[in-house]
Amino acid sequence: MTVKKVDKKLPRGLSLKIRLHPEELAKLDINRCGKPLATWLRELGLGAKKRQRVTHELPPEVVRILAGIGGNLNQISRNVNMAAKADRLDLAQGLLPLMS
Numbered sequence: 671m672t673v674k675k676v677d678k679k680l681p682r683g684l685s686l687k688i689r690l691h692p693e694e695l696a697k698l699d700i701n702r703c704g705k706p707l708a709t710w711l712r713e714l715g716l717g718a719k720k721r722q723r724v725t726h727e728l729p730p731e732v733v734r735i736l737a738g739i740g741g742n743l744n745q746i747s748r749n750v751n752m753a754a755k756a757d758r759l760d761l762a763q764g765l766l767p768l769m770s
Contacts, residue, residue, distance in 0.1 A: 702710035726733050
């Protein structure tokens with residue numbers, strides 16, 4: 671069975687009613703990761719890729735700082751690798767200013 675592609679500009683005209691226990695609704699609310707329940711159920715049922723919300727035990731400020739440090743290290747390594755491939759920079763000379 672093939673399913674036609676849906677024109678997302680058209681309004682949805684059909685609705686579906688389901689019965690749940692309060693515990694089931696609470697579990698759905700947890701699993702939907704902040705998305706509207708209808709959107710999440712539609713994506714789940716129609717085969718969209720499941721995305722999990724990342725949770726950290728650290729405070730958000732610490733996570734943000736660590737992410738920034740990781741981004742800076744990534745940029746440094748990318749620039750050093752590009753320069754080394756182009757034979758324009760001796761690796762030791764490229765890292766020396768960063769260490770002071």
